[in-house]
Amino acid sequence: MNALINKFKEYGNLPYEIEQELAKYVKSRTKQKGDFFIKQGQVVSSLFVIETGLVRSYFIRDNHEINAWFGFENAILGSAMPLFYDQPSFENIQFLETTTYHYISSKDLNELYRKFHEMSNIGRKIAEECCVVVAERAMSLQTENAEQRYNSLQIYQPSATQRISLGHIASYLGIKQETLSRIRRK
Amino acid sequence: MNALINKFKEYGNLPYEIEQELAKYVKSRTKQKGDFFIKQGQVVSSLFVIETGLVRSYFIRDNHEINAWFGFENAILGSAMPLFYDQPSFENIQFLETTTYHYISSKDLNELYRKFHEMSNIGRKIAEECCVVVAERAMSLQTENAEQRYNSLQIYQPSATQRISLGHIASYLGIKQETLSRIRRK
DNA sequence: CACTAATTTTGACAAAAGTCAAAATCGTTT
DNA sequence: AAACGATTTTGACTTTTGTCAAAATTAGTG
Numbered sequence: 001m002n003a004l005i006n007k008f009k010e011y012g013n014l015p016y017e018i019e020q021e022l023a024k025y026v027k028s029r030t031k032q033k034g035d036f037f038i039k040q041g042q043v044v045s046s047l048f049v050i051e052t053g054l055v056r057s058y059f060i061r062d063n064h065e066i067n068a069w070f071g072f073e074n075a076i077l078g079s080a081m082p083l084f085y086d087q088p089s090f091e092n093i094q095f096l097e098t099t100t101y102h103y104i105s106s107k108d109l110n111e112l113y114r115k116f117h118e119m120s121n122i123g124r125k126i127a128e129e130c131c132v133v134v135a136e137r138a139m140s141l142q143t144e145n146a147e148q149r150y151n152s153l154q155i156y157q158p159s160a161t162q163r164i165s166l167g168h169i170a171s172y173l174g175i176k177q178e179t180l181s182r183i184r185r186k
Numbered sequence: 187m188n189a190l191i192n193k194f195k196e197y198g199n200l201p202y203e204i205e206q207e208l209a210k211y212v213k214s215r216t217k218q219k220g221d222f223f224i225k226q227g228q229v230v231s232s233l234f235v236i237e238t239g240l241v242r243s244y245f246i247r248d249n250h251e252i253n254a255w256f257g258f259e260n261a262i263l264g265s266a267m268p269l270f271y272d273q274p275s276f277e278n279i280q281f282l283e284t285t286t287y288h289y290i291s292s293k294d295l296n297e298l299y300r301k302f303h304e305m306s307n308i309g310r311k312i313a314e315e316c317c318v319v320v321a322e323r324a325m326s327l328q329t330e331n332a333e334q335r336y337n338s339l340q341i342y343q344p345s346a347t348q349r350i351s352l353g354h355i356a357s358y359l360g361i362k363q364e365t366l367s368r369i370r371r372k
Numbered sequence: 373c374a375c376t377a378a379t380t381t382t383g384a385c386a387a388a389a390g391t392c393a394a395a396a397t398c399g400t401t402t
Numbered sequence: 403a404a405a406c407g408a409t410t411t412t413g414a415c416t417t418t419t420g421t422c423a424a425a426a427t428t429a430g431t432g
Contacts, residue, residue: 121299121300127310134320134324143247166381176421178382179420181382351410361390363410364390364412365388365389367411370410
């Protein structure tokens with residue numbers, strides 16, 4: 001079964017009829033390391049689920065790339081939330097490994113939200129969960145020092161430190177790569 | 187009209203019949219400075235809108251109070267998101283000024299989400315907007331230094347620096363109050 | 373295997389933010 | 403106006419993190 005549809009089912013009841021309807025709009029792709037899911041300035045937003053692979057979201061600030069989040073297998077991820085804004089994306093989403101994923105455009109998704117009450121409920125729960133995840137990240141950045149944030153990352157996303165380069169992780173933690181290198185040395 | 191219902195209407199179409207139904211569950215209160223909307227450990231979550239007044243959300247870490255956010259007039263605010271979790275709150279929500287607000291319990295709200303497709307859509311949009319707001323806060327904490335964060339606060343919540351004590355603002359910015367005092371001196 | 377490019381580490385130093393204690397200021401209440 | 407408590411500011415010093423340049427390591431490619 002499709003990983004995106006499975007993911008949706010985790011959030012609420014999805015009658016077979018609606019699942020079939022959803023399936024019509026879900027597309028799948030495999031992309032190579034370095035390819036982009038979305039580039040800054042584009043006006044396509046989507047929800048996607050990774051089957052295998054790894055992705056990062058980053059934005060540019062003062063001519064530097066800043067990593068906003070990493071996406072692993074089975075995570076439900078979005079570009080340019082809230083999906084209905086339809087404004088040019090300020091973020092870039094790039095694959096760090098060869099990645100197979102399933103996605104649905106926000107246009108189609110909003111259509112399904114409009115048509116099916118169950119879909120709207122699922123969309124709400126996904127967004128509510130997103131709030132919690134992002135709020136925890138903000139809390140970590142607000143209250144923890146560099147070393148504590150790195151330790152938290154190792155606990156909550158242990159594969160991150162294996163699969164992602166030191167520079168990318170440092171950027172995500174809001175520190176310089178030299179600092180992260182020194183934290184690791186300990 | 188009720189500030190909470192008005193707020194809901196900003197997010198989507200709300201037929202009169204459903205508005206009437208919603209109105210049955212919305213309660214209003216006025217509380218004094220220092221009172222609590224919710225205390226850590228309680229299992230009541232709600233959505234609320236402030237008519238007049240000011241509120242802060244904080245949690246405890248290493249025996250210190252850490253401010254997570256401030257709520258001003260007309261903002262839509264939630265305790266213990268996602269509302270349906272029904273787990274004990276880890277946050278405290280306390281009024282910093284005499285505050286009049288309107289609220290609905292997550293129990294009642296979820297009932298309305300279940301009953302009315304329009305309500306579910308509005309709830310989803312509220313949660314999606316929440317994601318964006320929290321993500322911007324995380325970005326600020328990740329990329330800006332103390333002085334830049336303080337300047338951002340002055341731009342996006344100008345009344346905060348007027349109405350909230352230095353110690354509370356420092357905690358929200360993730361710095362010590364001595365540091366904020368020195369930033370202000372400049 | 374050798375060469376190149378990218379990534380990581382190291383060192384010396386600078387800047388930012390924290391710590392602790394004390395003094396100054398502000399707001400309220402008598 | 404005096405006195406009290408809470409809040410804010412200041413000073414001296416420490417710790418954390420950043421900066422810059424160079425060296426070391428690793429990964430990929432012919």
